[in-house]
Amino acid sequence: MVGTEDLRRSVVVALQTSAVAAGYYAAGWLGLMRPLVVEGAVVTPIWPPTGVAVACLLVLGMRCWPGIALGALLIMTSLTTLRPAAIGILVGNTAAPVCGSLLLRKVGFRTDIGRLRDGLALVFLGALTAMVISATVGAGLLVLTGRLDAPEFWPVWMAWWVGDAMGVLIVTPVLLLLHGLRRPLRVTRWKEALCLAVIACAVVPAATHSSISLLFLVYPLLIWTALRFQLAGSMLCALFASVMATVAATDRIGPFEGLTQVEVMTKLQAFNGAMALTALLLSAVITEQRNTRRSVERACQELVEVLEHLTAGEFPPGWPAMDDGRRGQPGAS
Structure with a gap:
């Protein structure tokens, strides 16, 4: 029996490790589809594997770190x-990502990101x-x-850090959201969600x-989705x-046309960062x-129900009955 357990x-751990490695590897190739060159080094404006890694560590625990290492190894090879x-x-x-998840666990991070402190922790500690x-x-x-000259260290470091x-x-918030999804939306909410999706597909x-x-037109849409659907929408x-902004930046079109490589990276990262912070923190505040x-x-x-019972001369359900003539004193013992 012990051997079977x-x-x-072991089989569960092996499957989890393989799944994490596959997810990390797939996310890596998605990120590499739109690279940018900064000071001769190839970097990605968004490196999705870090988000996958942090989400897996928060949901599955530290035992999944070999899957992260294996996925990174597959990408490197x-x-x-x-x-x-x-x-x-x-x-x-x-x-x-291992250090990021440890820092988040240390401060009591909740994966539903339903508090402002959770959003701040993800921003300043996890990221x-x-x-x-x-x-x-x-x-x-x-x-x-x-492979890199010393004066080029800081531009590459900045691009690497911001991308991760x-x-x-x-x-990470999207994956945590999908993991915590429990019930479908009501029919009326689906209609509003579909309307928002159509508008987003036109505006963005x-x-x-x-x-x-x-680019500023995206922010009213973010605020609307955060107000109506909190983290899921925003x-x-x-x-x-x-x-969409990354596609435009790598193609050098729209607001990124005619900019240098460093200017494209700076403008794109500033937009992505401000947008992510707005969506994450605003939805956390609204949810909190x-x-x-509701509390x-x-x-x-509950207080109204208690007062109704006391006014009628009855004890609320769950209160101990008093048989010693002190029924009118709920606090008596």
């Missing part, structure tokens, strides 16, 4: 030979702080191996591909807008306020 546990620098980059890409590791290790090894952070800010491509700089809208209001309404309803 151990075998079953498909791009280059396994030299010491490549192995070092692999270690940095694995250590960054901005933890991804310093992968950017520093990656850009530093490129300098040490001579954007993966956490945009991809126009804003990101127009020769006139109309983060899906942010993900779609980020993908709605949960607080207050529930407490008021």
Whole structure:
């Protein structure tokens, strides 16, 4: 019996590791479809594998880190030979999401991101702080191996760091949302969601591909989706807008036309970062306020029921009955 349990546990761990590695590898190739070149180094405006890694670590626990390392190894071997620098980059890409998830667990992060503190923790600990590791290790090894000149360290480091952070800010909330999805929307909500989707499909491509700089048109749409659908609406809208902006930036069209490589990266990262922060923090604040209001309404309803029973000379359900002549004193013992 013990041997069967151990075998079953080993099979589950192996399947989870394989699934995480496959997800990391697939996300990596999605990110590599739209690369940008900064100071001769190829970087991605958004590196989705970091978002996949952090989400898997938060949901499955630390036991899935070998899957992250395996996925990173598969990406590295498909791009280059396994030299010491490549192995070092692999270690940095694995250590960054692991440290990010540990920091989030340390502060009591909740995967539903239903509190403002959860949104702030994901931004400042899971993304901005933890991804310093992968950017520093990656850009530093490129300098040490001579593939990057020392003056070019900071531009490449910045692009690497922001790309990894954007993966956490945009991809991780979407995956956590899908994991926590329990019930479908009502019919009336589906109609509103479909209306929002149609508007987004019209507004976002126009804003990101127009020769006139109309990127600001995305923000009213983000606010609308956050108010009506909280994290689900705002983060899906942010993900779609980020993908469309990345396509426009790599094709050098719309608001990114005529810019240098560094200017394209800076403008794209500023847009993606501001949009992700707006969507994540606004939806967290709205969700927290709605949960607080529901708790207050529930407490008021319970208080009304208690007062109704006491006014009728009855004890509310669950209260101990008093047989010693003190029935009018609920607090007596």
